[in-house]
Amino acid sequence: MCGTDTATGGRVIKNSTVPPPCNHNPPVSESTENGTRSVVNNLSSEIPLNLDHGDPRMFESYWKKVGDRCKFTIEGHESLSYFANPKNLCWFLEPKLEEEIKKLHKMVGNVKVEEEEDQFIIVGNGSSQLIQAAFYALSPLDDSNPINVVSAAPYYSCYPEMADLLKSGLYKWGGDAHSFNDKEEPFIEMVTSPNNPSGVIREPVVNGGGAKGKVIYDLAYYWPQYTPITAKLDHDLMLFTVSKCTGHAGSRIGWAIVKDKEVAKRMIKFMEISTIGVAKESQLRAAKLLGVISDSCSNVWSPNFESFFEYGHLVLKERWEKLREVVKKNPLLSLQKYPLQYCHFFGDFSESHPAFAWMNCKNGSKDLEKILRGNKILVRSGRRFGTDPNYVRISMVCKEEEFNLFLQRLSTIKEISD
């Protein structure tokens, strides 16, 4: 997307000098000539609709309904110290946040919650920072070559930039895990499950590495609103983020669940040097919000109050049904399919309803991102995910009116031609 010309807000964007932000739901990156950006979608018919980034504004309406139960207040004299819990290995983790994280995982059943010394929780400024902390922690301690970081295409578009930004001598981007052949060398495999962009459940693909391969599970979307919860995961290094769980992307709170104490210590060291921990206000507010989600699932307020996950599941299910209807009518477009699976949390069978649609043009030679852009829909090209330009990733967690406009514009595309 960077460096291309795009009409936005009636202004022509030329040769953007700001590279695309790199995140789980990257904000749109185009700078206009006067330095402003178009990210808050103006729904006028003349203005492109931005679904490139995955800003989770969909969840605002739920939090409005919850009202004062999720209001957060802090006094001026509170939380001055660097320390949140000096007794914890992760001294900057608020005990209340740790408690609510564990409570929610137990309730949802998506992760096996262990005793204190068998499992370490590390808080980060979003899971992006924790990915980098994990790269650091899993790199060889000796003076060997930088370890390869690989991930199966289509992989999350920001992993390459995270791995290569500082030209580290510890780790470097090694490309598509499917074509990683140097199995005698140590490597780190990023397994994003459900996958960003495609929404499918994943396992590692590099076999034969044995003890030399280390796996980071990026489980940002392993929550009931997006996918059936089929198993209590119990991997060595798992990452989550509040952005995708509650929708509070602005809070920049992620957490890692780590089994090995030495790996946890190195991740904490990275966090100390990178940012000296994580803002306490955000941690305490996140604790409150996670607690509200747990409460909403326990029917503590009123039996008729919809739980957070029910709300998210229903909204996304409806959006996916509407999108599939529109796509079905267009002979040239196709969407990723998902199996029907039993969700232990909802106690029912369901398909996945991912936060992103992974759409492709059946005629593989087309540039689908460009075609949609021509129809005033901005999405992220498959190229960015290490795959073909006939694929695109489209945010499904935008605001209701944005989603409706998207369907309206998509349904008017009669012919697919570059």
Next chain:
Amino acid sequence: MCGTDTATGGRVIKNSTVPPPCNHNPPVSESTENGTRSVVNNLSSEIPLNLDHGDPRMFESYWKKVGDRCKFTIEGHESLSYFANPKNLCWFLEPKLEEEIKKLHKMVGNVKVEEEEDQFIIVGNGSSQLIQAAFYALSPLDDSNPINVVSAAPYYSCYPEMADLLKSGLYKWGGDAHSFNDKEEPFIEMVTSPNNPSGVIREPVVNGGGAKGKVIYDLAYYWPQYTPITAKLDHDLMLFTVSKCTGHAGSRIGWAIVKDKEVAKRMIKFMEISTIGVAKESQLRAAKLLGVISDSCSNVWSPNFESFFEYGHLVLKERWEKLREVVKKNPLLSLQKYPLQYCHFFGDFSESHPAFAWMNCKNGSKDLEKILRGNKILVRSGRRFGTDPNYVRISMVCKEEEFNLFLQRLSTIKEISD
């Protein structure tokens, strides 16, 4: 400090495996055998008093007095988006925080505040992260060797680790700026003013580099409670942090003031990839706290309500006087001296009263950190700042009862012997 044996909390600390955290006021780093840390000082006579880190708890009592005026509240449906201000180059900076930063700088007169396009404000997760963003932004874009980051000894103890953590191919630690001779090569000089650890006002020391030398001004302590405000600074790249300004270290909010738009863009790119911006809760609370400080200086509440800077100045002045009294009585100890200077903010002459005392043993062959440790006072050795072990840095911004205990223990040291 790391790797040494220290008695803490009645337990013996052995071979700490967690390296010292790296920050402006680093938390104590020793892990006890059972993984816990002693950072909240227990004032029992048996337990070492930790003044190694600069946790600014001194300011809590002021914020208590301010009461509800500094209470911060946020609703559950607010600030979900990644974006704070899409119109700003720094799209994750809350407009209210930018406004309050500028208002406070104008009121204090420590920085020349310019028009929008002549000066860019970038928010970070503490100034630590912005230091790393600045290293990235000032590194050569071509494939040349990593640029040297230098700073005049005694330099802030965490710069070396920040520069070398990831073995970056873009920048590396180059040591004491006084002995940096390769002036034909590009370099970055960190100028910490007032200096951490010594509290003195500083200027760059590497001359002759000309256009090849780039300077980062770390101005964390350039506030009236610590030092006379003698000039409105107007450098290319200046860094500040809420931790040292208001005392809210737990909020992890720093800001950079940058003149060059391309440098600002690269710093923003680093922030995007590193953490996708900065928690909104902390930014909004910091805005509120900075606003309260401005109000306190404008006498908007009552004419008798002490301003934040008066409070900080008076407490630190008194602490320094008491410390100098104790040190004067000990023929072997000495403290850094500061000139009397006119402070434009207070409209009066004053000495500096830094956040750290930089103390030395007149007999230069002694290990002062070890001696104080033997007297149950934990401080940071001069070695860590690139200088002699007969120097130590001692936090002056601890809680009142900790400071009194420090004086009491220091005054009982009769003989200096290793």
